Amino acid sequence: MLFVGIDERLSIKDEILLTIRRHVQNGPFRRESGGVLIGRELIEGNLVVVEHMTSPMPRDRRGRHFFDRRDASHVVFYNELNKDECIYAYIGEWHTHPERSPEPSVKDLRNWSRIRGEDFARSVQYHAIAGTYEIGFWAFGPADKQVSLMARRKWGDLGL
Amino acid sequence: MGLQAEFEKFDEKIRLSDSDLEDLRTKRDVLLGKLRDSDDLPVFKEFSQGSYAMHLGVKPTDDREFDIDVALRFQVDKEEADPFEYKQTIYDILKHHTEYGATIKNPCVTVTYKKDGEAAYHVDLVSYAYDDHLDADGQMYIAKGKTGEDSYWEAADPVKLVDYINDAIEEGEKREQFRRVIRYLKQWKMRKFASDGHGEPPSIGITLIAADHFTFHKDNDLQAVIDVSKAIQDMFFTADNDENGDPVYDIQLGLPNSLRFEPGNDVFEKMSEHQKTGFKKKVDKLVRDLDAVAKEPDLAEQCRKLSKIFGNDFSIPSVSETSKKQVPFIPATSSSG
């Protein structure tokens, strides 16, 4: 899918969306899932291509209403991608919500704000929350606490 | 480098250049010398026709041969000439010229050469006569047929056809794009159709449709090739339904009315309905695949899709060529709720 972000466009590869969709909390006992979104900024066309991601790892803490990314494997994966040449940027986090149309929780906003403060590479992060019916992408930044919904799509409309 | 530069790089790789044909032209000149020296043939003027003369040649893929088309305009009136006699004479003169010999085909006599033990090139010699050979601008006729019995003279206008294509689009960047687009489509055709039989649509058909429907798109060969592909798609019409009730398609196209070819001609006449339906399906897929390229925002991915359509000569830039360098950063942890 393609959407317009803050002064740039984002292309999310189908494989990324398909992986996230597999983790959707569509059963009463499914726990939250999450990971990071990784992409390349193209030299031409003002485009960010999100084509890598991580998924829940054994040492992450997961419950019906929380996902705490704690396993070091997420960072290891990112560093491995950039081993030869550093062209991959951290784009943001993704996680699931046990609701149809997701909205960021207070905990999410606090988390995103902290990340915005830490990220010295990019001034805006894009975070995804996957509900059972829809997925949303929120931009956080460039100003502190500036959060905006950039795209919201029904799973069925993505042509996956 | 953007997509247009990738298209132009691709064209550089596939287009037939002067040097590719140097060898073949030398061979052609030897053949023509032999024919000229013969007392059994009337005087003729040669003329280069075919895709190379129209600047539309592409290098053959491994399973195909380089070819060159030469028109022999015999300075005779067709009323006084037998349509098979000259072809037979050409054949007799050249049949031992190469190991592969010569073959009489419906529109020409073909002389094949090998390179490293395999057929590598051929020269097609096409015979013409005039209504009145003293009127060089008068009606010409091509000698058709494979035997003395089935041969006949058919009205043709080969010189004007080459001019028609060469002058179809105004000179400069528009004409250059027009020629590139046809070369792309010929490359596509070569890859998607078997070289044997008539399953492959004739290049002149695609070339004429392009000449009539080409629209210039500055620095955008992708859009230009999409437009022509859609124009080809629009030429098909439903002729019938097969036993399963699926549509059977037809496509017909006459040579331009302004030229003096046999009335009622159809450049697709040699294709069966089954082959035309196969052609239609391939064009439908081409249009779908090109539309997907147009929708794809990522250059490297566009090129990957294009290399599936046009082959490996369409190169795919590496991610490091097309991506900005990054300062590595990733938050060590995250807490979502």
Ligand SMILES: [Zn+2]
């Ligand atoms: Zn949340």
